[in-house]
Amino acid sequence: MASNKPAPEAPSRFSPDFGSGTGTDYGTFATGTAYGTEPGGDFAGGFGSEFRADGNGEPERGRDEWNPTEESVRPVRGKHRVAKQRNGLARSSTVLGVGVIAAVGAGGMATAQSKPPVSISLPDSIADNLPDAKSLPGVGSLFSEESEAEKAAAAAAAAPLTTAGLTTTEAEQGTADAGEALRARILQQAEQQQDAADAEAKAAQEKAAAEQAAAEAKKQQDAAEAKVAAEKKKAEEAAKKKAEALRLAKLAASYAIPTSSYTVTSTFGQAGSMWSSGYHTGLDFAAPTGTPIKAVHGGTIKSAGWSGSYGYRTVLELDDGTEVWFCHQSSIGVSVGQKVTTGETIGRVGATGNVTGPHLHLEVHTSDGTGIDPMAWLRGKGLNP
Known part of the structure; x- marks a missing residue:
């Protein structure tokens, strides 16, 4: 320089x-x-x-x-x-302080303080003779402007440095610190998020509990329905069984065992060389000779007489076309075409034909001539030989 x-x-x-x-x-x-x-x-x-x-x-x-x-x-x-002057005088340090506060306030993070006034000392002999600055032409307005600037600086110092982080509600509530307002909003947001997470977890727990309760209720309902169905089925089976028993009882009243004092010695389908077909075609009731033979059901005598290996045989035809054969009789008590009723005596036990001892050989044939098991047929009529 x-x-x-x-x-x-x-x-x-x-x-x-x-x-x-x-x-x-x-x-x-x-x-x-x-x-x-x-x-x-x-x-x-x-x-x-x-x-x-x-x-x-x-x-x-x-x-x-x-x-x-x-x-x-x-x-x-x-x-x-030389500093540029306005209206002949430079701005005071207070006005410059307002600019500094405005600049720092725009950042919103720093704190600006007003600068202290500059002291200027003059000799008493000169200071006493200087005129009042406010009385000078064009200077009083500057002092009033500086006073307004000082007031503006004081207001700026008292006001928040920036409102960038403040909402309208916070400004109305008197919040003066943007950092504190931001911190409060962050804490509030975190609390809201935590509340939302807790509410979501609670809702998930309630949903799981509701699903578990619904599953348990459905399980209990299914069990109850299964129990009801089982009881219903059981009741239906019991009712069916009872109805069948009633039917069989009614049938039993109309059907009868063909003889008495007997012993079942051979059953239907039993294999052996004693039978010409290779198996037994009927049901044998061993009983003493002369034991009465009864009609199992009401019907018509289709045939009565000698029949080879069957000895003396009587054929009873029922109303549905079923034929019942009574074989190996010692004597026959009915004739062809005769109507008989259930339990009526139609002959006597004997040992005629191909036999090893006195017994009644009973066979059952359907309307088409097929031989069936006499034991099953009798049980189907409510009888238990």
């Missing part, structure tokens, strides 16, 4: 060269008037300094006193800058 050159030193009256000049009368100043002729010896308002003219007609200056002029001082050079 360039520096200013020093100003020339003022001449002193005690210098040897002081007073040399053009020979002008020392007692005159500018107009040639004798200096010191005025009463009291004062000049220009009575500062009390004695002035004397030098040899050049210039007033003599007091000791150690220098009044620089525009011609005696060299112009300032270098990079010194």
